[in-house]
Amino acid sequence: MTDPYDRSSGPETIAESTEAEIIQIFTAAATRAAAGHPPTTLVVGNGDDAAVFAASTDVVASTDMIVEGTHFRRQWSTPADIGARAVAQAASDIAAMGAQVRYIVIALSLTTDMLLTDVEDLATGAATEARRAGARIVGGDVTTGPCIVLAPMALGDFEDGGSAVLLSGARPGDTLALSGLPGRSAAGLELISSGHTDGIAQDLFRVPRPEYPLGPAARRCGATALTDVTDGLLRDLSGLCRTSGVVADLDRSTFVDDEVLRDAAVVLGKDPRSAVSEWQLTGGEDHGLLASFPAGSDIPAGYAACGVIREPTREHGPGTVLVDGEARKISGWDSARGQQT
Numbered sequence: 001m002t003d004p005y006d007r008s009s010g011p012e013t014i015a016e017s018t019e020a021e022i023i024q025i026f027t028a029a030a031t032r033a034a035a036g037h038p039p040t041t042l043v044v045g046n047g048d049d050a051a052v053f054a055a056s057t058d059v060v061a062s063t064d065m066i067v068e069g070t071h072f073r074r075q076w077s078t079p080a081d082i083g084a085r086a087v088a089q090a091a092s093d094i095a096a097m098g099a100q101v102r103y104i105v106i107a108l109s110l111t112t113d114m115l116l117t118d119v120e121d122l123a124t125g126a127a128t129e130a131r132r133a134g135a136r137i138v139g140g141d142v143t144t145g146p147c148i149v150l151a152p153m154a155l156g157d158f159e160d161g162g163s164a165v166l167l168s169g170a171r172p173g174d175t176l177a178l179s180g181l182p183g184r185s186a187a188g189l190e191l192i193s194s195g196h197t198d199g200i201a202q203d204l205f206r207v208p209r210p211e212y213p214l215g216p217a218a219r220r221c222g223a224t225a226l227t228d229v230t231d232g233l234l235r236d237l238s239g240l241c242r243t244s245g246v247v248a249d250l251d252r253s254t255f256v257d258d259e260v261l262r263d264a265a266v267v268l269g270k271d272p273r274s275a276v277s278e279w280q281l282t283g284g285e286d287h288g289l290l291a292s293f294p295a296g297s298d299i300p301a302g303y304a305a306c307g308v309i310r311e312p313t314r315e316h317g318p319g320t321v322l323v324d325g326e327a328r329k330i331s332g333w334d335s336a337r338g339q340q341t
């Protein structure tokens, strides 16, 4: 019997292969990762013109692409990291609606010089992250081009028939809460950029680790608004506040004195106090979940209170973010310019 993974006599790069063979690599990885996955609403999976699934609740859909040079570099990340990163950041938006991600379709532009072994690792990274999110990859598209682009679309639903938690529901008096440790991805990016390639922050830059179940958990606990932090806490919180017509007041004393960030500052020769604060307030791509909860309600495990929602004033209009009572200039990642602003 021939070993499907034995490439000793077959094509080595995409250029020597065929579209069918590349698709087969992805479908095989998706099938392996889905083994033992509980039954789903999937009616038609990979292989036809489109996938089909049965819907009995609201369906949540989001797409979020990653582009070589903008979101990752081949010198910094393995193919498995790149596949996992793409799925994680798309699936995170489903959790950020308070929903469970179920299915992913992933469009890919690969480069013809890529080794098929690297394509396999990328496919496995993507499928494994989908599994971690509780989802499976049920389709996609493959083409080739000048750089690697991964464009996953994630689809989710509400196990208990609930409805989505929007950006618009935060109300004055609500408690603001955040999951995870903000700033680590941004610190990791700076460390890798200056040649310090190994460490916790660097790994989190390569592959964010969204805590997917915390989205539905926030919804079940009555979250009034919810989002994931991708462009930095100040910028995403400001967007949430603008949409809700409110002001946020962050309490810096609630922020963890994160030793991973302090160590990163030392390695980079930066003043730890200001560098840690800057990373925590403006660093993107951690995919922590930022939620508002009605005053006095229980905050679900995995979240920590970090401030309050206030009424806008003549001085501080909707979208203003105060830090310890003082208005802050909104800085963070600017996707149009592809840089921190």
Ligand SMILES: Nc1ncnc2c1ncn2[C@@H]1O[C@H](COP(=O)(O)OP(=O)(O)OP(=O)(O)O)[C@@H](O)[C@H]1O
Residues within 6 Å of the ligand: 064, 089, 093, 230, 231
């Ligand atoms: N090309 C587009 N056409 C239609 N709607 C779009 C387009 N690009 C973005 N949107 C919509 O605009 C809203 C904000 O998009 P954005 O990409 O900033 O979301 P996000 O969750 O903050 O993503 P990111 O993780 O990329 O920061 C979303 O509702 C999105 O669907």
Ligand SMILES: Cc1ncc(C[n+]2csc(CCOP(=O)(O)O)c2C)c(N)n1
Residues within 6 Å of the ligand: 065, 069, 070, 071, 072, 073, 189, 230, 231, 283, 284, 285, 333, 335
């Ligand atoms: C090589 C490299 N340089 C910089 C960054 C940082 N970065 C890129 S996109 C983004 C936020 C989300 O943007 P979008 O909304 O465009 O997805 C951030 C913080 C990176 N990941 N890789």
Ligand SMILES: [Mg+2]
Residues within 6 Å of the ligand: 092, 093, 096, 227, 228, 230
């Ligand atoms: Mg989002």
